[in-house]
Amino acid sequence: MxxxxxxxxxxxxxxxxxxxxxxxxxxxxxxxxxxxxxxxxxxxxxxxxxxxxxxxAGQRQTFELPLVPAGTAFQQRCWQALVQIPYGETRYYAEQAQLIQRPSAVRAVGAANGANPISIVVPCHRVIGKSGQLTGYAGGLDRKAWLLALERDAVTAGQ
Known part of the structure; x- marks a missing residue:
């Protein structure tokens, strides 16, 4: 070990x-x-x-870290799709399911996001419900909202 x-x-x-x-x-x-x-x-x-x-501090938008999250092959695919979401942007669970070529696996994608062991760096906080509302985050919805606001404000300030 x-x-x-x-x-x-x-x-x-x-x-x-x-x-x-x-x-x-x-x-x-x-x-x-x-x-x-x-x-x-x-x-x-x-x-x-x-x-x-x-x-x-709003000074970093991408991470350059070696990662080895433990998970199933399906979870790994979901987490790889998460790191493709640009800083300051959000995606719907259905869009994530499309990206991994499993369009009917929306709930499974949501479960995989919930099992993400590497918060923030693998940005599951950037996935929201289709209605635009915040849904599920292992760290709590208040933290999810805070992280999204941090990114949105940094992107807005940079424009």
Whole structure:
């Protein structure tokens, strides 16, 4: 088993935990701040921490991190489609299903998005309901709305 490393980052919308093996990020999620960790940081978690700080400061729109999310082949396809959504834009679940050439798998795409282990960097927050309303986000709808507003405001300011 590969060693596990961890960085913890305080953000405007809560504490983010970054987990990695020796070479890649395995998980990024929101956690309750439950005190110090016994896990050490490594170069990969520190790189992710730096890039996430830049993202939250409105200075980064794309991430350049090695990722190895654990999931089924279908989930992997869904997550690859997520990273194709441009910063500041949103897609519908049906559009994501079309992108992976499974147009009838809208609910399965939604479930795969919900199982995304690498929040923010694999931007499942950019997928919304067809009516335009915010739907499902493992980090909570308030965080999803905040992330979308951050990106929208950065794009608007850059125009």
């Amino acid at each position: 590969n060693p596990v490393y961890q960085s913890v980052l305080t953000t405007p919308i809560g504490t983010v935990r970054i987990l990695a093996n020796d070479t890649a990020i395995t998980r990024i999620d929101f956690v309750d701040d439950d005190g110090p960790s016994t896990l050490a940081e490594n170069a990969v978690t520190l790189q992710a921490e730096t890039q996430l700080r830049e993202y939250f």
